Amino acid sequence: MYVAVKGGETAIRNAHALLAEERRGDPAVPELTLEQVKEQMALAVDRVMTEGSLYDRDLAALAVKQACGDLIEAVFLLRAYRTTLPRLAVSEPVDTATMDIRRRVSATYKDLPGGQVLGPTFDYTHRLLDFSLAETGHPQEKPAHGDAATIPERMPKVVDVLDHEGLIEREVAPPEPAEATDLTRVPLDFPAGRDARLQNLARGDEGFLLALAYSSQRGFGSAHPFAGEIRMGEVAVEIVPEELGFAIEIGDITLTECDMVSQFKGSATESPKFTRGYGLSFGHCERKAMAMALVDRTLRTRELGGEARYPAQDEEFVLSHSDNVEASGFLQHLKLPHYVDFQGELVTVRHLKAEAARRRPEQEEIVP
Amino acid sequence: MTNAIREPLAGYNFAYLDEQMKRSIRRAILKAVAVPGYQVPFGSREMPLPYGWGTGGIQVTASIIGAEDVLKVIDQGADDTTNAVSIRQFFARTTGVATTERTAEATIIQTRHRIPERPLGPGQIIVYQVPIPEPLRWVEARETETRKMHALQEYGVMYVKLYEDIARFGCINTSYNYPVLVNGRYLMAPSPIPKFDNPKMDRNPALQLFGAGREKRIYAVPPFTSVRSLDFEDYPFDVQHWDHCCALCGAADSYLDEVVTDDHGGRMFVCSDTDYCGERRAAGHAGPGTPIPLAAEAAE
Numbered sequence: 001m002y003v004a005v006k007g008g009e010t011a012i013r014n015a016h017a018l019l020a021e022e023r024r025g026d027p028a029v030p031e032l033t034l035e036q037v038k039e040q041m042a043l044a045v046d047r048v049m050t051e052g053s054l055y056d057r058d059l060a061a062l063a064v065k066q067a068c069g070d071l072i073e074a075v076f077l078l079r080a081y082r083t084t085l086p087r088l089a090v091s092e093p094v095d096t097a098t099m100d101i102r103r104r105v106s107a108t109y110k111d112l113p114g115g116q117v118l119g120p121t122f123d124y125t126h127r128l129l130d131f132s133l134a135e136t137g138h139p140q141e142k143p144a145h146g147d148a149a150t151i152p153e154r155m156p157k158v159v160d161v162l163d164h165e166g167l168i169e170r171e172v173a174p175p176e177p178a179e180a181t182d183l184t185r186v187p188l189d190f191p192a193g194r195d196a197r198l199q200n201l202a203r204g205d206e207g208f209l210l211a212l213a214y215s216s217q218r219g220f221g222s223a224h225p226f227a228g229e230i231r232m233g234e235v236a237v238e239i240v241p242e243e244l245g246f247a248i249e250i251g252d253i254t255l256t257e258c259d260m261v262s263q264f265k266g267s268a269t270e271s272p273k274f275t276r277g278y279g280l281s282f283g284h285c286e287r288k289a290m291a292m293a294l295v296d297r298t299l300r301t302r303e304l305g306g307e308a309r310y311p312a313q314d315e316e317f318v319l320s321h322s323d324n325v326e327a328s329g330f331l332q333h334l335k336l337p338h339y340v341d342f343q344g345e346l347v348t349v350r351h352l353k354a355e356a357a358r359r360r361p362e363q364e365e366i367v368p
Numbered sequence: 369m370t371n372a373i374r375e376p377l378a379g380y381n382f383a384y385l386d387e388q389m390k391r392s393i394r395r396a397i398l399k400a401v402a403v404p405g406y407q408v409p410f411g412s413r414e415m416p417l418p419y420g421w422g423t424g425g426i427q428v429t430a431s432i433i434g435a436e437d438v439l440k441v442i443d444q445g446a447d448d449t450t451n452a453v454s455i456r457q458f459f460a461r462t463t464g465v466a467t468t469e470r471t472a473e474a475t476i477i478q479t480r481h482r483i484p485e486r487p488l489g490p491g492q493i494i495v496y497q498v499p500i501p502e503p504l505r506w507v508e509a510r511e512t513e514t515r516k517m518h519a520l521q522e523y524g525v526m527y528v529k530l531y532e533d534i535a536r537f538g539c540i541n542t543s544y545n546y547p548v549l550v551n552g553r554y555l556m557a558p559s560p561i562p563k564f565d566n567p568k569m570d571r572n573p574a575l576q577l578f579g580a581g582r583e584k585r586i587y588a589v590p591p592f593t594s595v596r597s598l599d600f601e602d603y604p605f606d607v608q609h610w611d612h613c614c615a616l617c618g619a620a621d622s623y624l625d626e627v628v629t630d631d632h633g634g635r636m637f638v639c640s641d642t643d644y645c646g647e648r649r650a651a652g653h654a655g656p657g658t659p660i661p662l663a664a665e666a667a668e
Contacts, residue, residue: 109626109627109628110444110446110625110626110627110640111627111628112627112628113628113629113630113631118450123450124450124451124453124454126416126417126454126457126458126461127415127416127417127418128416156631160631161628161631161633164631164632164633165633218500218505218509219500219502219505219506219508219509220509222506265536265537265541266537272537310509
């Protein structure tokens with residue numbers, strides 16, 4: 001005998017208990033500490049901070065632990081917490097030229113002032129499983145640190161090198177008032193300004209942006225970019241408290257920045273030059289910053305006089321679908337009961353079927 | 369210059385790939401050699417390097433390399449760039465073969481973005497790493513369409529693109545990966561080598577193999593095969609020229625890299641082919657050696 005599902009409250013309580021049990025795993029295995037997540041899953045923490053739009057390593061580590069390593073779920077947790085926080089101040093724009101560099105590579109010039117700094121990277125590791133990592137307490141190779149004093153305090157940016165020769169478009173400051181659009185407070189509107197677009201992409205899903213950037217590289221959109229520069233390191237954040245009237249430093253954050261350089265053949269009003277695409281992320285999220293920079297440039301197709309023919313060039317398509325918390329929620333809402341709407345569809349389909357059978361009695365369906 | 373042979377990495381097959389896989393790649397290579405310029409699909413595998421970093425070239429090299437071979441790997445013409453070093457180490461570890469930085473000594477040269485300045489000889493094989501094997505990709509995004517265009521030898525659209533460039537900009541706006549017609553039949557992407565290197569492909573005594581791992585294509589130019597860069601009778605193909613010679617070796621016939629020397633626009637021009645430059649310097653050639661300030665250039 002069928003009994004309609006009732007008692008949702010108990011079911012929910014049990015489901016949560018089950019999840020907690022799954023999260024903990026075998027109690028014989030020591031529990032993960034937040035320090036461990038923060039220190040040894042640093043790239044997961046950085047991605048969650050970037051897409052969660054909140055720079056807080058501790059909270060991001062907590063979110064990763066609570067989400068059992070599901071990073072989109074962790075981003076969701078962090079965003080939901082972020083919304084409860086008061087806004088204390090808006091910082092001054094950070095000056096990435098003064099970044100305390102840990103990594104800086106350029107694919108456009110073989111050598112350049114300040115030099116290439118490989119830093120911590122998966123690049124050039126052969127992807128061979130390192131079975132020594134399966135053991136705990138395995139011996140660790142100490143890096144031979146280069147002389148940190150040789151890294152200049154202020155490293156010129158590659159785009160500025162191009163700028164000296166007038167080879168690259170100038171970054172034009174937005175007209176007053178210079179307050180940037182904040183998508184966490186105002187809805188997205190089209191056409192979106194560059195500020196709104198960059199914020200959207202910075203919060204956007206890494207996988208989605210990666211796929212879009214890749215599609216444009218493969219011909220579905222014509223991106224022929226060069227990685228002008230990728231830099232990662234620490235930058236000081238400054239605010240101007242009202243009562244002081246001058247800027248004070250409140251701390252350092254780690255950022256990854258990418259300038260993509262692509263050729264622009266010129267138009268009726270503009271001379272040929274290189275154009276920019278820009279990417280920025282919290283922590284060390286290099287793939288994200290690069291994908292963001294590529295998509296940022298691709299989205300400028302119309303602005304530069306081109307025709308938007310492919311998804312990666314279509315602002316509305318990209319910006320409306322980049323947010324993984326929004327996308328995940330809407331997709332997963334399909335798990336919610338749809339009994340009522342489905343009942344309506346059932347009636348309609350039965351009616352249509354009967355109507356079709358009445359019109360074509362000779363084509364009677366064979367029911368198994 | 370040649371580094372000695374050593375023991376290959378234990379636990380892995382010679383040159384990493386298993387013998388059946390290497391055989392299947394060699395079959396694709398044979399077909400590619402038989403139909404010059406035609407893109408042969410092949411079952412590219414995951415390699416322990418990221419796609420786009422030379423997985424196609426590595427698979428081709430792995431399937432043709434033997435214990436007697438001497439391998440040279442260059443990236444941007446240089447033996448000492450990180451990616452070249454990494455790939456050379458990969459083969460040194462997995463095959464134990466001798467490696468070299470000398471073009472003349474190598475039997476196999478795997479390259480990204482350059483053909484060495486020193487002419488290649490018979491018996492040498494140059495393996496190109498190819499990111500986008502389809503020369504028509506920028507005029508037609510869909511593979512289903514471009515395959516048809518190749519079958520019908522329908523290349524008018526590429527000539528139209530070149531013509532439009534000339535009409536709009538007064539020159540052909542393609543500086544690398546400049547399309548070529550191989551053996552009078554197939555349009556081929558020469559991989560992103562500068563067009564400066566295109567003439568070196570024509571009737572080259574060496575076997576030229578092209579591997580695109582991510583796009584799963586292999587193609588080839590057999591020795592002494594014609595490779596013609598597309599152009600027009602009244603608008604002949606031309607390569608890059610510099611107003612400077614190499615600051616280190618004085619070469620005026622090589623492809624030059626620009627090295628930025630300060631943040632006021634000062635720069636030097638040096639050979640991108642490090643072996644060529646080194647050999648010339650060893651033979652006593654010297655260049656001006658000093659950076660050129662941007663201001664001086666502007667005053668010229």
